[in-house]
Structures are given as C-alpha cells and as structure tokens.
Amino acid sequence: MKLISVVTGCFNEQDNVDELCARIRHQFAQLPGYDYEHILIDNASTDATVARIKAIAAHDRRVKLIVNTRNFGHIRSPMHALLQARGDAVIAMASDLQEPPELIGEFIAKWEEGFRIVAGVKPQSRHTTALTFIRRAFYTTIGRISETRLIPDFTGFGLYDRSVVEIVRQLDDPYPYFRGMIADLGFAHAEVPFVQPQRKRGISKNNFYTLYDMAILGITSHSKVPIRLATMAGFLLSALSLLVAIVYLIYKLLRWDQFSLGVAPVVIGFFFFASVQLFFIGILGEYIAAIHTQVLKRPLVVEKERVNFAPDEK
Numbered sequence: 433m434k435l436i437s438v439v440t441g442c443f444n445e446q447d448n449v450d451e452l453c454a455r456i457r458h459q460f461a462q463l464p465g466y467d468y469e470h471i472l473i474d475n476a477s478t479d480a481t482v483a484r485i486k487a488i489a490a491h492d493r494r495v496k497l498i499v500n501t502r503n504f505g506h507i508r509s510p511m512h513a514l515l516q517a518r519g520d521a522v523i524a525m526a527s528d529l530q531e532p533p534e535l536i537g538e539f540i541a542k543w544e545e546g547f548r549i550v551a552g553v554k555p556q557s558r559h560t561t562a563l564t565f566i567r568r569a570f571y572t573t574i575g576r577i578s579e580t581r582l583i584p585d586f587t588g589f590g591l592y593d594r595s596v597v598e599i600v601r602q603l604d605d606p607y608p609y610f611r612g613m614i615a616d617l618g619f620a621h622a623e624v625p626f627v628q629p630q631r632k633r634g635i636s637k638n639n640f641y642t643l644y645d646m647a648i649l650g651i652t653s654h655s656k657v658p659i660r661l662a663t664m665a666g667f668l669l670s671a672l673s674l675l676v677a678i679v680y681l682i683y684k685l686l687r688w689d690q691f692s693l694g695v696a697p698v699v700i701g702f703f704f705f706a707s708v709q710l711f712f713i714g715i716l717g718e719y720i721a722a723i724h725t726q727v728l729k730r731p732l733v734v735e736k737e738r739v740n741f742a743p744d745e746k
Contacts, residue, residue, distance in 0.1 A: 433465060433466060433467045434465070434466050434467070434519075434520045434521070435466070435467050435468065435469065435518060435519040435520055436460070436466050436467070436468045436469075436519045436520065436521050436522075436523060436536075436540065437468070437469050437470075437471060437517030437518060437519030437521070437522045437523070438456055438468060438469070438470045438471070438522075438523045438525065438536075439471050439473070439510065439513045439514050439517055439522055439523065439524045439525075440452065440470070440471070440472045440473070440510075440513075440524075440525055440526065440527045441472075441473055441475065441506060441509050441510040441513065441526065441527060442472050442473065442474045442475065442477060442481050442485070442527045443474070443475040443476075443477055443481070443503065443506075444477045444478060444479045444481060445477070445481050445527045445528060446477070446479045446480040446481045446483075446484050447633035448527055448528055448529050448632075448633055449472065449481060449484050449485055449488070449527060450484060450488065451529065452527055452529060452533065453470060453485075453488050453492070453495055455529075455533040455534070456468075456470055456533045456536070457492070458533075459533050459534065459536040459537060460536070462537065463536075463537060463540065466540065467494075468494060468519070469494050469496060469517070469518065469519065470494055470495045470496065471496045471497075471498065471513050471516060471517060472485050472495070472496070472497050472498070472513075472527070473497075473498040473499075473500065473509050473510065473512065473513035473733075474497065474498070474499045474500065475500050475502075475503045475504060475505070475506075475509050476499070476500050476501065476502045476503045476736075482497070482499055485497045485739075486739060489739050489740050493740055494740075495740060496738070496739060496740040496741055497737075497738065497739035497740065498512070498513060498516065498733075498735055498737075498738055498739075498741075499735070499736045499737045499738075499739075500733045500734065500735060500736060501733075501734045501735070501736045502734075504732065504733040504734075505642075506642060507607060507608065507609075507610070507645075507646070507649070508606075508607065508732040508733055509732070509733055510524060510588070510610075511600075511608055511610060511732055512732040512733045514592075514597060514600070515597070515600070515601055515732075516741075517597065519594070520593075520594050521540070521543050521591050521592065521593050521594060522591070522592045522594070522597055523536060523539060523590070523591045523592075524588055524589060524590065524592070525552075525589050526589065528631055529629070529631070529632065529633075530628050530629055530630075530631055531552060531587075531589040531626075531628075532626060532629070535552055535624055535626060538624050539552070539590065539591040539624060540591065542591070542622040542624065543591050543593065545622070547619075547620065547621055547622040548592070548593035548595060548596050548619045548620075548621070549590065549591070549592055549593070549596060549614060549617075549619050549620075549621035549622070550590050550591040550592075550621065550622045550623075550624060551583050551586045551589075551590040551614075551621050551622070551623050551624070552586070552589040552590045552623075552624050552625075552626055553583065553584065553585040553586050553623050553624070553625050553626070554585050554587070554589075554625070554626055554627070554628040555584075555585050555625055578612070578615075578650075578654045578655050579654055579655060579656070580612070580615050580616045580618075580654060581615060582611065582612060582615045582654070583611065583614070583615055583621065583623070585625075586611050586614075586623075587611060588610050588611050588614075590624075592614070596614075596617065596619065599617060600613065604729075605726075606725060606726065606728065606729055606730055606731075606732065607649065607722075607725045607726070609646075609649045609650045609653040609654065611650075612650055612653055612654045613653075616654070648718050648722075649722070651718075652718055652719050652721075652722040653722065658715050659715060659716065659719055662712035662715055662716065665708070665712065666712070669705065669708060673705070676701075
C-alpha cells in the first residue's frame with residue numbers, strides 16, 4: 433500500500449482539530465488502496481489544541497504530533513513538518529477547515545495520473561474582507577513581477593510527490609516562500625479548484641503584519657524588479673534634479689532682480705526627495721534582511737516533544 437502523509441500546521445485551533453482529523457480519516461476510509469499518517473505540528477498553542485491532539489493520537493497511531501518550543505511562525509513550522517513526512521506523497525493543508533479534506537481523493541487521482549505536484553487553487557471565497565482584496569492584489573502583483581510563473585490563487589494547499597519533497601529538502605531554505613519555491617521547480621502540475629468556505633470556529637491567525645511579511649518574502653525571493661526600479665528611479669530623479677537646477681540657474685541669471693525662489697519650492701522638494709529616498713532605502717533594507725536570514729541558517733523550528741513517532745523517525 434502506498435503511504436500518504438498529511439501535514440497540518442496548528443496554532444490555537446482547539447475547536448477544529450477533532451473535526452479535521454475525523455474528516456481526513458473518513459476520506460482515507462474511502463481509499464482502501466492507501467495508508468496514511470497525519471502529522472500535526474503545533475506552534476506552542478496557548479489553548480487546549482495540544483491536549484486535543486494527544487487525545488486523538490492516543491486512539492489512532494496514524495495521528496502524529498510535533499510540539500514546538502515556541503511560535504516559529506506560519507512559514508517555518510509547516511515546512512519542518514513537511515520534511516518529517518515519510519509518505520510516497522505529502523498533502524499539506526491548514527487546520528482551520530478552510531482547505532477541504534474532501535479534495536484528498538481528487539489530489540491522489542491526479543497524482544496517480546503522473547503529476548508530481550497537485551495544487552489546490554481557490555479562485556473564489558465565501559468570505560469577503562479588506563484583507564481578501566489586499567491578498568488578491570498582492571497575488572496579481574507578484575505574479576506579474578516574479579521571474580518565474582507563480583500558480584494563481586495557490587497558497588500551498590496541495591499534494592507533493594516524494595521526489596519534490598526531497599528536492600525541497602536539498603534547497604535547505606531557512607525561511608522559504610513555499611508557493612514560490614514550488615513554482616520555481618518547474619514541474620508540470622495539476623490544479624484542483626475549490627471554493628474556500630468560511631471559517632466556522634476560531635479566528636484567523638493572519639493579520640496585516642503576517643500578510644506583509646509573506647508579501648515581502650515573496651517579492652525579495654522571486655523578483656529583482658523593486659530594487660531595479662529603485663536604481664532607475666534614482667537615475668531619473670537625479671536627471672530631473674539637475675534639469676530643474678539648470679533651469680533655475682538660467683532664469684536667475686536672466687532675471688536677477690525680479691526672480692525670487694521662495695521657501696515653498698525648497699520645502700516641497702526637500703520632503704519629496706526625502707520620502708523617495710526613505711522608500712527605496714526601505715526596499716534595499718528588505719533585500720538585505722532576506723540575505724541576513726539566509727546567512728544565519730537557523731533551524732526551521734526547535735521541537736519540544738513528539739507523539740506517535742517511531743524512534744528511527746527522530
């Protein structure tokens with residue numbers, strides 16, 4: 433029997449983990465030719481999430497748990513769990529039930545057709561918020577400026593062949609932009625569209641900062657356009673400044689007594705060029721910060737404990 437690993441990141445999802453595990457169990461009950469393991473990695477939840485998962489794992493050896501020493505974020509933690517999977521294929525999904533486990537059968541069917549990557553894409557969502565519009569605008573922007581073609585409406589939910597997981601392991605990225613990394617590999621992929629349901633229980637852990645972090649990570653990892661725009665803008669603004677200076681000089685020489693510069697143009701010009709400089713210094717800083725993260729080579733997470741893992745899986 434082929435082994436399928438399901439990997440799920442958790443943080444304060446005590447109201448969802450029971451239903452999540454039950455729905456995944458039900459899906460594999462309809463796939464008798466496959467065995468599965470379900471790896472949940474907890475980012476130091478402050479509620480009863482760990483206790484709930486341990487209770488499930490006590491009755492089902494296929495449910496495995498990794499508990500982190502602290503919250504390592506929504507980027508590093510799921511990647512660490514992905515690399516612990518033993519399956520012939522790995523399915524990554526969130527624990528908030530907004531990525532339906534009912535697509536598992538369709539993912540596996542596409543995988544058996546020969547696709548190494550099966551991406552769950554969400555062109556539609558049943559909830560509309562300001563963050564949703566911001567997220568969609570970002571996906572459109574990064575898709576246009578990226579050096580590789582990213583998968584539209586793809587967040588990482590999908591199935592990955594063992595060969596893909598091993599390549600990701602070799603990349604050894606300490607802070608990966610996963611959806612960009614998958615697109616950068618260049619494998620032919622299948623897309624399975626779904627309508628994202630509303631969250632029934634709990635609250636979203638994404639906020640403006642986490643979305644900003646993800647956006648900047650995607651840009652700095654897969655596009656040089658912003659830093660090159662800064663360079664080109666620097667040339668253009670320098671040329672403009674020189675031209676304005678020459679015009680003022682000539683006008684002053686021709687009308688020495690009548691021409692008075694005044695304070696307003698100086699103040700406006702000062703704040704304009706200062707704001708442009710600060711903006712592009714910020715962009716440069718983001719690229720430097722990304723390089724700094726890569727150079728540090730910190731581990732993805734530090735584990736506190738494991739449940740239902742064999743000794744040789746550590």
